[in-house]
Every structure is written in C-alpha cells, then in structure tokens.
Amino acid sequence: MSPRRSAAEAAGTRTAIVERAVEVASTQGLEGLTIGRLAADMRMSKAGVIGHFGTKERLQLAAVQAALDIYRREVWEPAAGAQPGLQRLRAVCDAWISYFERDVFPGGCFLTAASCEFDDREGPVRDLVASTMRGWLKTLAREVRTAVERGELPADTDPAQVAFELNAIAMGANQQIRLFHDRDGLERARRAMGRGLGGDY
Amino acid sequence: MSPRRSAAEAAGTRTAIVERAVEVASTQGLEGLTIGRLAADMRMSKAGVIGHFGTKERLQLAAVQAALDIYRREVWEPAAGAQPGLQRLRAVCDAWISYFERDVFPGGCFLTAASCEFDDREGPVRDLVASTMRGWLKTLAREVRTAVERGELPADTDPAQVAFELNAIAMGANQQIRLFHDRDGLERARRAMGRGLGGDY
DNA sequence: CCTACCGATCGGTAGG
DNA sequence: CCTACCGATCGGTAGG
Numbered sequence: 001m002s003p004r005r006s007a008a009e010a011a012g013t014r015t016a017i018v019e020r021a022v023e024v025a026s027t028q029g030l031e032g033l034t035i036g037r038l039a040a041d042m043r044m045s046k047a048g049v050i051g052h053f054g055t056k057e058r059l060q061l062a063a064v065q066a067a068l069d070i071y072r073r074e075v076w077e078p079a080a081g082a083q084p085g086l087q088r089l090r091a092v093c094d095a096w097i098s099y100f101e102r103d104v105f106p107g108g109c110f111l112t113a114a115s116c117e118f119d120d121r122e123g124p125v126r127d128l129v130a131s132t133m134r135g136w137l138k139t140l141a142r143e144v145r146t147a148v149e150r151g152e153l154p155a156d157t158d159p160a161q162v163a164f165e166l167n168a169i170a171m172g173a174n175q176q177i178r179l180f181h182d183r184d185g186l187e188r189a190r191r192a193m194g195r196g197l198g199g200d201y
Numbered sequence: 202m203s204p205r206r207s208a209a210e211a212a213g214t215r216t217a218i219v220e221r222a223v224e225v226a227s228t229q230g231l232e233g234l235t236i237g238r239l240a241a242d243m244r245m246s247k248a249g250v251i252g253h254f255g256t257k258e259r260l261q262l263a264a265v266q267a268a269l270d271i272y273r274r275e276v277w278e279p280a281a282g283a284q285p286g287l288q289r290l291r292a293v294c295d296a297w298i299s300y301f302e303r304d305v306f307p308g309g310c311f312l313t314a315a316s317c318e319f320d321d322r323e324g325p326v327r328d329l330v331a332s333t334m335r336g337w338l339k340t341l342a343r344e345v346r347t348a349v350e351r352g353e354l355p356a357d358t359d360p361a362q363v364a365f366e367l368n369a370i371a372m373g374a375n376q377q378i379r380l381f382h383d384r385d386g387l388e389r390a391r392r393a394m395g396r397g398l399g400g401d402y
Numbered sequence: 403c404c405t406a407c408c409g410a411t412c413g414g415t416a417g418g
Numbered sequence: 419c420c421t422a423c424c425g426a427t428c429g430g431t432a433g434g
Contacts, residue, residue, distance in 0.1 A: 409428105
C-alpha cells in the first residue's frame with residue numbers, strides 16, 4: 001500500500017510522529033508512550049514508526065528534544081525581546097503563566113512530568129531531562145544576576161535561590177491545574193512569583 | 202509447598218506486599234509496579250500476590266494508603282505536639298525537610314510522583330491521590346490560619362496561598378534531590394519556606 | 403513503508 | 419498459597 005517515500009516525505013513523517021509522541025507522553029508519560037499505540041494513531045505499522053528511530057529510547061529522546069523546542073518558543077522567546085534583568089524576568093514569568101493558561105501540552109508541563117518519571121533512573125533520557133532542567137534554571141539565575149547588577153533586585157539576592165523558587169512555583173501551579181483542575185493556581189503562581197521578584201510585580 | 206495460611210499470617214503477608222509495593226512504586230511509578238515483579242521480589246506466585254487485592258488497581262490504592270500513613274508518621278506526627286500556629290508550622294517544615302533528608306521513600310516523595318503520574322487520568326487512584334494532596338494543603342492552611350489568629354503572621358496573610366507555596370517548595374526540593382542528586386536543595390527549601398513563614402525562620 | 407513474526411511480559415483466572 | 423494457563427500487548431527484527 002504505502003511504498004517507500006522520498007527523504008523529504010520521510011522527514012515530514014518523522015516530525016509528525018514526534019509531534020504526536022510529545023502529546024501522548026505529556027499525558028501518559030514517556031514510558032506509557034508505546035510504539036503500537038503511536039502506530040495506530042498515525043495509521044502506520046509499528047515497523048514504520050520504529051524505523052524512524054531505531055529504538056523506543058531514541059524515540060523518547062526525540063520527544064524530549066521536541067518538547068524543549070516548544071518550551072523555548074512558548075516561554076523563552078516571548079520574553080527574549082525584553083530588556084535584560086528584571087523586565088525580562090517578569091516577561092518570562094508572564095509567558096510561563098500564559099503557557100500553563102493555554103495548555104500548550106495536553107497533559108501539562110512535559111518537563112515536570114518527565115522529571116518525576118525519570119528522576120530515579122539512569123540513562124540518556126534521564127540525562128537529557130536533567131541537563132535541560134539545569135539549563136533552564138541557569139537561564140533564570142543568569143537573568144536574576146543581571147537584575148541584581150542593574151540594581152533592580154537587592155544586592156544580597158541569591159540568583160540560584162530565586163531560580164529554584166520560581167521553578168518550584170511553576171511546578172506547584174502545574175499540579176493545581178492538572179491534579180485539581182483548579183485554574184486559580186495560575187493566580188497563586190503569579191502572586192508567588194511576584195513575591196520572589198521584589199513584591200511590586 | 203506453601204499451604205494456605207491463617208488469617209493473621211495472610212494479613213502479615215499482605216502488609217509485607219504493600220510495603221514492598223510502596224518502595225517499588227516510589228521509584229518505578231504506580232504503573233511501573235507490576236504484579237510479576239512484586240511476586241518475584243516476595244518469592245511468591247503472581248496469583249498469591251494478586252489474591253490479596255483482586256486487581257492491580259486495588260493494589261495501587263493500598264500502596265497510596267500505605268504511603269499516606271508513612272507521610273503522616275514522618276511529617277505530621279513529629280510536629281503534632283508543637284503549639285498550634287507558627288510553631289507547629291515550623292515544626293512541620295522541619296519534619297518535612299528531615300523526611301527528604303532521610304530518603305524515607307527510596308524514590309523520593311511518593312505523593313509528588315503519584316500526582317505527576319496520575320494527574321491526567323481518571324479513576325479511583327487519581328481521586329485518592331488528589332484528595333490526599335488536598336487534605337494536606339488544607340492541613341497546612343488551617344495551621345497558617347491559626348498563626349494569623351494568634352498574631353504570629355500578618356493579618357492579610359492568605360492561608361491557602363502560603364500552603365500552596367510551601368508545597369511547591371517541597372516539590373522543588375524533591376526535584377533537586379532526585380533529578381540532580383543535589384542535597385543543597387534541602388537548604389534552599391529551608392530558606393524558601395522560612396521566607397514564606399515570616400522571614401525570621 | 404509494509405507483512406509476518408519473535409520471545410517476553412502484562413493483568414488476570416481456573417481449579418485445587 | 420500454588421501450578422498452569424488465557425488473550426493481549428510489549429519492543430523489536432527479518433525480509434521485501
């Protein structure tokens with residue numbers, strides 16, 4: 001029925017598979033993601049799906065990478081144009097809240113879910129999730145440092161501490177929304193983030 | 202080889218199975234928990250294991266209940282004797298940090314993991330996890346309210362907001378420890394909780 | 403990209 | 419509490 005495709009067509013198919021994989025994994029987890037189910041969703045054979053990746057682990061890695069791209073586009077880029085320091089930090093928080101508000105992933109924050117799922121394992125998936133999360137915390141801390149240097153935050157502010165707190169609040173908001181279906185968690189997160197960024201947020 | 206046991210022996214076996222199930226689920230997740238693996242760990246047959254519960258779902262529910270008991274014993278009870286209000290709140294936070302410090306569950310906070318795993322599903326397991334989490338947040342909020350009434354926290358303090366923030370910080374600490382193997386997360390959490398409880402913590 | 407197949411494991415049951 | 423078994427599904431491969 002479906003003959004071999006051109007390289008361009010194959011790349012498009014691969015992209016479509018990864019997109020679906022991200023959606024499924026955000027609700028079912030990266031292990032709950034199965035090749036058989038993905039094949040059914042894509043109306044392909046299992047061999048057709050796995051042929052693009054080789055192993056399930058490489059499919060999982062591709063899904064994490066794709067989720068990271070979405071994260072960058074939805075949370076970082078909307079704030080990238082703001083002035084470095086406190087203004088950009090506030091823009092990031094706004095984009096972050098908005099990202100939760102718009103349910104960018106059908107199953108909530110992909111990275112939080114992947115972190116919880118893989119935090120006790122070993123291997124490349126865990127390593128990628130950890131380094132991605134670490135990179136995000138460093139990005140936040142760098143922005144806090146800039147804000148301190150600019151005199152926008154108190155001189156004794158600990159950038160890594162603020163980054164930790166902002167990220168924890170985001171995880172808390174994700175839980176309120178997903179586990180309790182409580183959208184008020186967004187307003188709670190906004191207030192909590194504001195307290196961490198000088199109170200006049 | 203192993204004949205039928207007395208009711209007391211059967212209850213002991215069941216307790217031992219649930220204990221092991223909690224350990225496995227804290228690292229592998231409640232779905233990653235399989236009857237076959239549990240049977241091998243217990244040196245029993247699969248039928249012997251599942252006979253105590255009927256279905257995997259009821260085994261999962263038993264594991265969540267058992268985890269809740271551990272939570273109560275490790276985090277709540279050490280603080281229950283403290284004076285209601287800010288003192289008890291601080292005692293709870295100390296016990297909470299200590300619970301992370303001592304790695305009470307081999308795979309980190311059971312409830313955080315269960316929340317991430319089931320927050321997009323439906324059914325009794327999700328409902329039990331959600332109501333347990335809700336109960337914990339209410340317990341925290343009640344204590345904050347008492348502290349406000351006693352004049353130990355500012356009158357305009359929002360108890361539910363403080364409960365949300367304390368819980369979010371705990372999730373952040375859990376991530377630092379499990380995903381990054383960074384024990385400094387405990388000190389970060391201590392400082393962050395202190396800021397939420399009046400700064401002079 | 404397909405069909406056809408592999409061994410392993412899943413949750414669960416029958417019957418003792 | 420066991421043995422023996424069920425159908426379903428898992429990740430993955432061979433060969434085209």
